[in-house]
Amino acid sequence: MTSAPQTSGSNNAGKSRDKNAFAPQIQVFEPHRASLPPLIPYLREFWRRRVFASELAKFTDKAEYLDSKLGKVWLVLNPLLLAMIYYLLVTVLKGGKHNNGITTLAHILIGLFTFYFAQTCITSGAQSITSGGRLILNQAFPRALLPYSSSISAFQQFLPTIPVYIFVIIIGKLMYPATQVPGITWHFIWVPFIVALVGITGFGLALAFATMNVYFRDTNKLLQYFMRIWLYLSPILWQPEMLHGWHRAVLYLNPLGPTLSATSHIWIDGLAPNLAEWIGMLSWALLSIVLGGYFFISRERDFAVRI
Amino acid sequence: MPDDLAIRIEDLSIKYKINVDTKRTLKNAVMRASKGERVRMRTVEAVKHLTLDVPHGSVLGIVGANGAGKSTLMRSIAGILPPTEGRIIVNGKISTLLALGVGFNPALSGRDNIILGGLASGLSREEIESKTDQIAEFADLPDGFIDMPVRTYSSGMYGRVAFSVAVNMTPDILLLDEALSAGDASFKEKSFTRMRELCEEARTIVIVSHALATISELCDTAIWMHKGNMLAKGKPEEIVDQYLKFLDVGTLPSNFEDM
Numbered sequence A: 001m002t003s004a005p006q007t008s009g010s011n012n013a014g015k016s017r018d019k020n021a022f023a024p025q026i027q028v029f030e031p032h033r034a035s036l037p038p039l040i041p042y043l044r045e046f047w048r049r050r051v052f053a054s055e056l057a058k059f060t061d062k063a064e065y066l067d068s069k070l071g072k073v074w075l076v077l078n079p080l081l082l083a084m085i086y087y088l089l090v091t092v093l094k095g096g097k098h099n100n101g102i103t104t105l106a107h108i109l110i111g112l113f114t115f116y117f118a119q120t121c122i123t124s125g126a127q128s129i130t131s132g133g134r135l136i137l138n139q140a141f142p143r144a145l146l147p148y149s150s151s152i153s154a155f156q157q158f159l160p161t162i163p164v165y166i167f168v169i170i171i172g173k174l175m176y177p178a179t180q181v182p183g184i185t186w187h188f189i190w191v192p193f194i195v196a197l198v199g200i201t202g203f204g205l206a207l208a209f210a211t212m213n214v215y216f217r218d219t220n221k222l223l224q225y226f227m228r229i230w231l232y233l234s235p236i237l238w239q240p241e242m243l244h245g246w247h248r249a250v251l252y253l254n255p256l257g258p259t260l261s262a263t264s265h266i267w268i269d270g271l272a273p274n275l276a277e278w279i280g281m282l283s284w285a286l287l288s289i290v291l292g293g294y295f296f297i298s299r300e301r302d303f304a305v306r307i
Numbered sequence B: 001m002p003d004d005l006a007i008r009i010e011d012l013s014i015k016y017k018i019n020v021d022t023k024r025t026l027k028n029a030v031m032r033a034s035k036g037e038r039v040r041m042r043t044v045e046a047v048k049h050l051t052l053d054v055p056h057g058s059v060l061g062i063v064g065a066n067g068a069g070k071s072t073l074m075r076s077i078a079g080i081l082p083p084t085e086g087r088i089i090v091n092g093k094i095s096t097l098l099a100l101g102v103g104f105n106p107a108l109s110g111r112d113n114i115i116l117g118g119l120a121s122g123l124s125r126e127e128i129e130s131k132t133d134q135i136a137e138f139a140d141l142p143d144g145f146i147d148m149p150v151r152t153y154s155s156g157m158y159g160r161v162a163f164s165v166a167v168n169m170t171p172d173i174l175l176l177d178e179a180l181s182a183g184d185a186s187f188k189e190k191s192f193t194r195m196r197e198l199c200e201e202a203r204t205i206v207i208v209s210h211a212l213a214t215i216s217e218l219c220d221t222a223i224w225m226h227k228g229n230m231l232a233k234g235k236p237e238e239i240v241d242q243y244l245k246f247l248d249v250g251t252l253p254s255n256f257e258d259m
Ligand SMILES: Nc1ncnc2c1ncn2[C@@H]1O[C@H](COP(=O)(O)OP(=O)(O)OP(=O)(O)O)[C@@H](O)[C@H]1O
Pocket: A305, B016, B017, B018, B044, B045, B046, B064, B065, B066, B067, B068, B069, B070, B071, B072, B073, B099
């Protein structure tokens, strides 16, 4: 370690920081412009403390639902009831001749559950920094762990909705034996991948909005309207097949469009995602995690000053 | 950096930018932009060109009036606030107990909070679980309060748990900002003993306190900060004396005037 004066931000400073960051004992804190800290040590620290994120998710859920036994039930009941309302709305608007009513319900249900997974990642992740006050002021750790924890929590809330979906469909099939439901096919092995891509997309967007929320405290409020509009623009209350020609751009310009389309195809038709859906899903996941991550990590050292 | 140094601070300056006018919202930003106004920002220089070396195994006390920049300095040593200018080099694992309290979640029990705090500071699950009992025992809360939600704690109980977490993380460098203010006499005694133990193990402690007796009793060096500057550095008794005189008279000693 040289003690020669270094101009901040020079190559020299960058190098010495890199070198030291690998020796966990010596840490150097220097001024930063809006630039990335050394990424490899950052990610390693992030990975090393990932248990913190999952425990935080567990404990926060515990604290939140400690008092009400119904708490966890509400998490499932809420989207379920909403789905019923939307279902009634859609079938009434269509004029009542719903020969494939259960299919429509299935499409709305699984779409809404998936969308809510992403929405919870984004909205609670967006608040995680501004509401993390004391933790952020008093402990140094990779801040991305907080939105990550929100995503874990969102995933844990999403999981029980799958059996609920299956249950509702089985009931529907029993009541209307004519309904088309897919049997068990191999294509269901794609489901975890799709869910993971939803999670990654949601986490990436959460990183972006969490950063924005530090600078503009009303981001959260705007986000609520934004999510509502996003819901209507997504193929949940309507079928992706309704779009033709260049209108299909609406589907692929939506970060969740390809995923929701693929989800519906798998769960309802038992079909694997097509190539366009794969490309769409992977691109959106990659784009949001890279851009959101860059935006967040390059600014996170600023958070403590602005909270 | 010489091997015997735990902390080296080189020409450190830290500025806060405060938005004077309104709340920072998108709405206000758009309103201002449409009127062509600019945001009025005020800069507070909380630490000014501070240079300081802290050797391993020493106990440094920091005294100074409210707003002198003590907590800001502590946060930057902990790596929480980035320097605006200058550089801080830290050699060792840091454990902090800073003024605003720990990141405790009031709805969770003391024990759960201990585990979360340990994980956040980078311990593994096993490490923190093996320490939890020891920490709970050191905090020595009455009547099983350790398993009650933190919101039911008195401020002294809160302080006890926080302090126990900080000292039992086996840190190389322990940063304490007003950590001992809430504990009662018997806990204070216990914490002094624990801190002396830590010193003997050649660990480094930095203490910020308004209880000047604590500073002169525990520290082997002290500094006096005033409006972001380090006015004096030396033996704790002398620094405390000078500081007390300043508090009495209200003006800086003449030899500090040019600072
Ligand atoms: N988050 C913040 N945003 C803006 N300014 C701040 C912030 N925190 C502190 N300051 C300013 O920085 C200066 C130093 O504050 P600091 O908290 O470091 O003082 P201190 O020496 O710890 O005081 P005390 O003895 O009251 O704890 C003060 O002028 C304060 O107004």
